[in-house]
Amino acid sequence: MTIEGLYIIIAAMLIAASSALVGSFLILRKMSMMGDAISHAVLPGIVFAFLLSGSRAGLPMLLGAAATGVLASLLIELLYRKAQLPQDASIGITFTWLFALGVIFISSYTGQVDLDQECVLYGEIALVPLDWLYTGAGSAIAPRAIVYGVVLLLVVGVYLLLGYRGLLITSFQNDFAAALGISTAFWHFSFMSLVSVTTVLSFETVGAILILAFLVVPPATAYLMTQRLRVMLVWAVFWGLLAAVEGYFLARWIDGSIAGAMASVAGLNFMGVALVKQVLKRKKRATAFHTAAVK
Amino acid sequence: MSANKEAAPALEVHNLTATYDRQPVLWDIDFSLPEGSLAGILGPNGSGKTTLLRNIMGLMQPDSGYVRLLGQDLAKVRAQVSYVPQRESVDWNFPVSVSEVVAMGRYGPGKLLRRLRRQDRDIIEEAMERTGILPLAHRHISQLSGGQQQRVFIARALAQQAQIYLMDEPFVGVDAATEEAILNLLGEMKNRGHTVIMVHHDLQTAQDFFDQAVLLQTRLVAAGPVETVLNKENLQQAYGGRLNVLSKVGQLAAEKQFPLREKAFRERKKPAHGESD
Ligand SMILES: Nc1ncnc2c1ncn2[C@@H]1O[C@H](COP(=O)(O)OP(=O)(O)O)[C@@H](O)[C@H]1O
Ligand SMILES: [Mg+2]
Numbered sequence: 295m296t297i298e299g300l301y302i303i304i305a306a307m308l309i310a311a312s313s314a315l316v317g318s319f320l321i322l323r324k325m326s327m328m329g330d331a332i333s334h335a336v337l338p339g340i341v342f343a344f345l346l347s348g349s350r351a352g353l354p355m356l357l358g359a360a361a362t363g364v365l366a367s368l369l370i371e372l373l374y375r376k377a378q379l380p381q382d383a384s385i386g387i388t389f390t391w392l393f394a395l396g397v398i399f400i401s402s403y404t405g406q407v408d409l410d411q412e413c414v415l416y417g418e419i420a421l422v423p424l425d426w427l428y429t430g431a432g433s434a435i436a437p438r439a440i441v442y443g444v445v446l447l448l449v450v451g452v453y454l455l456l457g458y459r460g461l462l463i464t465s466f467q468n469d470f471a472a473a474l475g476i477s478t479a480f481w482h483f484s485f486m487s488l489v490s491v492t493t494v495l496s497f498e499t500v501g502a503i504l505i506l507a508f509l510v511v512p513p514a515t516a517y518l519m520t521q522r523l524r525v526m527l528v529w530a531v532f533w534g535l536l537a538a539v540e541g542y543f544l545a546r547w548i549d550g551s552i553a554g555a556m557a558s559v560a561g562l563n564f565m566g567v568a569l570v571k572q573v574l575k576r577k578k579r580a581t582a583f584h585t586a587a588v589k
Numbered sequence: 590m591s592a593n594k595e596a597a598p599a600l601e602v603h604n605l606t607a608t609y610d611r612q613p614v615l616w617d618i619d620f621s622l623p624e625g626s627l628a629g630i631l632g633p634n635g636s637g638k639t640t641l642l643r644n645i646m647g648l649m650q651p652d653s654g655y656v657r658l659l660g661q662d663l664a665k666v667r668a669q670v671s672y673v674p675q676r677e678s679v680d681w682n683f684p685v686s687v688s689e690v691v692a693m694g695r696y697g698p699g700k701l702l703r704r705l706r707r708q709d710r711d712i713i714e715e716a717m718e719r720t721g722i723l724p725l726a727h728r729h730i731s732q733l734s735g736g737q738q739q740r741v742f743i744a745r746a747l748a749q750q751a752q753i754y755l756m757d758e759p760f761v762g763v764d765a766a767t768e769e770a771i772l773n774l775l776g777e778m779k780n781r782g783h784t785v786i787m788v789h790h791d792l793q794t795a796q797d798f799f800d801q802a803v804l805l806q807t808r809l810v811a812a813g814p815v816e817t818v819l820n821k822e823n824l825q826q827a828y829g830g831r832l833n834v835l836s837k838v839g840q841l842a843a844e845k846q847f848p849l850r851e852k853a854f855r856e857r858k859k860p861a862h863g864e865s866d
Contacts, residue, residue: 459701473646473672475698521729523684
């Protein structure tokens with residue numbers, strides 16, 4: 295494998311690990327659709343960040359862009375609570391609207407921004423080795439995507455270390471948490487911010503849409519395997535990392551989209567685990583039946 | 590504070606009106622319950638019992654009226670109030686173990702960042718011991734029977750070490766043995782001066798369990814000592830035409846034809862169980 299290939303895999307693994315951790319809580323909070331909404335809704339924010347900062351948006355710019363995701367979750371809450379729209383309709387209205395806004399921005403400013411629809415939607419992970427960050431003195435640090443990936447993993451890691459209990463209790467039983475006096479709004483919106491940051495920092499690598507596959511599929515696979523949250527988090531990260539590696543080689547082999555291959559492989563892994571689980575269950579039932587019959 | 594505590598009832602609800610989608614679900618509810626009581630909130634399905642608890646716990650904003658606990662705003666005495674939501678309000682496939690759920694009773698604002706202390710661990714263990722779920726501590730919550738799940742919630746409430754306990758239908762899907770065990774526990778707590786307020790839908794047992802009752806049907810039908818609340822007129826008013834067997838119970842109770850104490854009641858209940866279910 296070339297060093298370029300290694301850079302690509304490392305960048306993907308960093309994103310896969312962060313997304314697996316964030317996505318596990320997304321699933322447990324029954325908010326996968328919210329993740330979907332946010333991954334679309336950050337588009338105008340991303341375009342704005344690029345418009346304001348020229349061809350390459352810096353880290354602070356991108357973190358600012360994540361605010362669009364938070365705005366989306368606020369709008370959804372507003373429609374749901376104040377306009378008393380059903381939640382799925384609130385989500386549908388909000389994210390399509392913000393996404394459309396982003397599409398307009400991109401199409402009307404294409405000349406001025408080094409950003410095209412395809413990059414935003416599907417990512418350009420193959421370009422990872424070409425885009426380096428430099429120190430002020432001009433020496434190369436690392437590929438930009440890898441630096442962003444490390445920052446993302448740090449943010450996610452710190453948030454989950456500090457917020458584990460808060461997320462756990464509000465995900466398990468929001469009302470009970472509120473009755474204890476815990477601010478459920480704080481946990482909701484801080485977590486939505488984390489999802490937004492994850493999406494925005496990943497979009498150049500895997501795309502704003504495919505990120506959902508990284509957020510949801512490896513945690514869903516892990517969810518099938520265990521009933522312990524910490525174990526689930528570990529497995530989710532494992533499946534994320536595996537999909538990144540497998541996907542890279544699959545893409546090389548078929549000479550196709552890398553991010554697409556990673557997302558597809560993640561889905562295949564999920565189906566494999568689901569199948570094995572079914573078979574094991576049936577076997578167990580058959581054995582139980584057998585022992586009962588023998589008795 | 591202590592002088593205040595003696596004077597103030599455990600719970601006061603003042604002119605409370607609450608709506609969902611502009612439909613009133615509670616209308617001008619006004620009552621109070623003394624400290625140290627074991628009180629039942631009764632009424633047919635959809636009469637607003639759960640909504641009343643949610644308003645008391647600040648989980649819903651009333652359209653008008655207010656609530657006092659121990660004579661104070663909820664915010665001031667939150668640590669003294671424990672809430673046990675309906676069992677079906679959680680996803681029992683959520684990946685947590687019994688002891689992890691009970692441990693949540695020790696969480697609170699400002700306590701989320703630190704690890705549980707030795708003292709917290711002891712309290713959690715004692716709560717599981719008292720509810721008889723200590724042997725299940727490491728089980729996943731989906732591997733429990735309905736009665737065991739309910740015990741987990743009650744253990745979590747005990748771990749809060751509160752003064753007032755608000756429980757939403759703790760006996761739904763619970764076997765007779767667990768019901769008995771929980772009742773004994775609640776009686777014990779009452780004897781220690783705690784207040785237990787419970788949503789309950791089984792009128793037949795209400796007479797025996799509670800010393801205070803609140804009868805709801807969107808409006809307040811009656812509140813006070815259980816024997817004055819559960820009379821025929823009140824039950825008729827709350828349950829309307831749906832009251833058939835139940836009205837007889839109320840009538841008999843009112844006429845005191847049955848020595849309605851716990852044991853006598855249980856013997857009577859068992860044979861009837863097969864017929865009605
Ligand atoms: N989230 C909700 N949205 C709209 N209506 C609700 C909601 N929750 C309860 N209701 C309605 O409020 C009424 C009272 O409900 P509830 O307090 O749960 O009754 P109970 O606990 O006495 O069975 C019912 O008519 C119910 O349909
Ligand atoms: Mg109810």
